[in-house]
Amino acid sequence: xxxxxxxxxxxxxxxxxxxxxxxxxxxxxxxxxxxxxxxxxxxxxxxxxxxxxxxxxxxxxxxxxxxxxxxxxxxxxxxxxxxxxxxxxxxxxxxxxxxxxxxxxxxxxxxxxxxxxxxxxxxxxxxxxxxxxxxxxxxxxxxxxxxxxxxxxxxxxxxxxxxxxxxxxxxxxxxxxxxxxxxxxxxxxxxxxxxxxxxxxxxxxxxxxxxxxxxxxxxxxxxxxxxxxxxxxxxxxxxxxxxxxxxxxxxxxxxxxxxxxxxxxxxxxxxxxxxxxxxxxxxxxxxxxxxxxxxxxxxxxxxxxxxxxxxxxxxxxxxxxxxxxxxxxxxxxxxxxxxxxxxxxxxxxxxxxxxxxxxxxxxxxxxxxxxxxxxxxxxxxxxxxxxxxxxxxxxxxxxxxxxxxxxxxxxxxxxxxxxxxxxxxxxxxxxxxxxxxxxxxxxxxxxxxxxxxxxxxxxxxxxxxxxxxxxxxxxxxxxxxxxxxxxxxxxxxxxxx
Numbered sequence: 001x002x003x004x005x006x007x008x009x010x011x012x013x014x015x016x017x018x019x020x021x022x023x024x025x026x027x028x029x030x031x032x033x034x035x036x037x038x039x040x041x042x043x044x045x046x047x048x049x050x051x052x053x054x055x056x057x058x059x060x061x062x063x064x065x066x067x068x069x070x071x072x073x074x075x076x077x078x079x080x081x082x083x084x085x086x087x088x089x090x091x092x093x094x095x096x097x098x099x100x101x102x103x104x105x106x107x108x109x110x111x112x113x114x115x116x117x118x119x120x121x122x123x124x125x126x127x128x129x130x131x132x133x134x135x136x137x138x139x140x141x142x143x144x145x146x147x148x149x150x151x152x153x154x155x156x157x158x159x160x161x162x163x164x165x166x167x168x169x170x171x172x173x174x175x176x177x178x179x180x181x182x183x184x185x186x187x188x189x190x191x192x193x194x195x196x197x198x199x200x201x202x203x204x205x206x207x208x209x210x211x212x213x214x215x216x217x218x219x220x221x222x223x224x225x226x227x228x229x230x231x232x233x234x235x236x237x238x239x240x241x242x243x244x245x246x247x248x249x250x251x252x253x254x255x256x257x258x259x260x261x262x263x264x265x266x267x268x269x270x271x272x273x274x275x276x277x278x279x280x281x282x283x284x285x286x287x288x289x290x291x292x293x294x295x296x297x298x299x300x301x302x303x304x305x306x307x308x309x310x311x312x313x314x315x316x317x318x319x320x321x322x323x324x325x326x327x328x329x330x331x332x333x334x335x336x337x338x339x340x341x342x343x344x345x346x347x348x349x350x351x352x353x354x355x356x357x358x359x360x361x362x363x364x365x366x367x368x369x370x371x372x373x374x375x376x377x378x379x380x381x382x383x384x385x386x387x388x389x390x391x392x393x394x395x396x397x398x399x400x401x402x403x404x405x406x407x408x409x410x411x412x413x414x415x416x417x418x419x420x421x422x423x424x425x426x427x428x429x430x431x432x433x434x435x436x437x438x439x440x441x442x443x444x445x446x447x448x449x450x451x452x453x454x455x456x457x458x459x460x461x462x463x464x465x466x467x468x469x470x471x472x473x474x475x476x477x478x479x480x481x482x483x484x485x486x487x488x489x490x491x492x493x494x495x496x497x
Contacts, residue, residue, distance in 0.1 A: 126169040126187055126286075132178070134171035135287040136187055142284045144210070144245070145198045146275040150186045151210070151286060152198070157191035173247060174212040175226050175290035181214040183247050183273070187286060201277035207242050208279075209235055210272065210286040214248030220365060221293075221388035221418065228257060230288035231264060232307050233300040240266040243281075247273050256369065260314045294394070294422035304425035311394060315370045317377040322400040324496045330356040330488075331376060333363040333384030333392070339407060340476045341385055342441075350481050354488050356381070363389020381491050385477055386415045393419065398427040401491040405433050405479065408440040409471030410456035429494045433479075433487045441476040 126136040141154040160167070169187040172178075190197045211231065216222035235242050242265050246254070249271040254261055261269065272279075291297035296304045311317065322328070330351050332344055341347070348358045363384060365372045376382065376395035383403035384390050393402050402423055406415045415432065423430035437443055437453055451458045452470055460467050 200280035207283035328380040
């Protein structure tokens with residue numbers, strides 16, 4: 001309430017001065033209390049933030065000092081102090097990382113710079129990148145113990161205890177978690193005076209990349225989508241000065257892709273599981289950068305265009321662009337076991353009548369990859385039923401056309417994810433041809449009103465195993481040639497644009 005005695009005793013100017021003095025005094029007392037209860041708060045930081053959140057001194061001087069204004073200023077001061085305490089508390093929260101989730105939370109920007117730097121130096125950055133791929137970047141005294149499948153980051157004990165950092169991460173260094181074919185590794189913070197930490201047998205000056213050749217390797221699609229493209233995205237920045245450490249080693253795999261691997265590293269790949277000595281590095285990446293199938297995220301600093309250029313250099317692929325004139329070449333990707341195109345010969349005849357030169361080849365390459373890549377590169381259009389053989393689109397020239405034949409069974413989402421979406425990053429034009437019920441061999445196996453034909457999503461709900469067994473492993477395709485001719489004509493039109 002307004003005090004008349006106070007007003008009579010002091011002039012209007014004096015009352016303003018008393019008000020300012022009272023405000024400043026209350027701020028100093030409040031800051032002293034905060035510093036007492038939370039000594040980690042830096043006084044200068046708090047004062048700066050508090051002043052920013054308060055009204056300026058000049059504005060306060062223009063106010064009358066009465067009870068209402070004093071209460072208002074006091075409330076604002078308390079709010080500002082509470083905001084500072086809340087922000088500081090949020091910055092103190094440790095990342096919640098479990099062997100299953102391993103998601104690192106972004107630290108609050110209000111944390112003092114020194115503590116942020118300390119935490120970056122202590123915590124291995126282990127996290128999950130989509131879809132469920134473990135990825136770590138570790139710098140410092142890094143020791144790899146193959147006997148226990150453990151990566152140690154060694155540092156002073158006091159540094160570990162001061163930060164309360166998470167000390168263990170269980171990772172699978174492969175872009176898909178839970179395949180059942182990948183050995184788990186442990187990334188562990190360890191004190192330098194810990195007698196159980198192995199001593200270095202081999203010191204390396206180059207960085208290292210730890211990854212698994214397990215998972216679904218051996219399938220042409222997964223060789224590229226799960227390993228070759230992610231390896232490129234992760235390692236290209238090292239400009240071949242990197243050691244590849246392979247767990248779940250399969251000798252045939254690096255042998256098959258050796259020409260390409262030699263462009264990613266200038267050193268022999270190490271079967272890390274067979275080593276019985278400790279290898280030490282100052283920088284290690286465990287796991288691979290993975291965004292989506294046959295896609296390179298721009299955040300990697302590289303692109304699928306660069307990957308395809310690397311393929312052209314590796315396998316001596318002469319054509320950069322598809323031909324828009326003359327007699328374009330069409331490759332039909334044949335399948336011999338599942339999802340067979342039963343009337344391939346009729347499709348070939350129809351394509352030739354439209355003006356195509358037609359070649360046919362089985363796309364799951366197990367022999368001479370260089371020779372096959374050159375064959376694909378000589379073509380302007382590639383077509384085939386959804387499957388691993390379409391992965392060879394990576395060898396097509398720019399502005400070529402990919403035609404994916406999508407079988408029955410509501411598998412459009414898989415078809416689009418595996419080959420439709422990646423086509424844009426490869427500068428390839430994409431068409432799909434979705435078969436009708438009469439074009440599927442399933443019509444001969446099930447009654448017309450069976451859920452397999454009428455309600456594919458009910459089969460999806462029974463799990464991937466059932467879906468794969470019904471629609472992928474036991475379905476062939478007999479294309480309606482008249483209907484498909486329109487798709488071939490559209491491919492011709494795209495080539496001639």
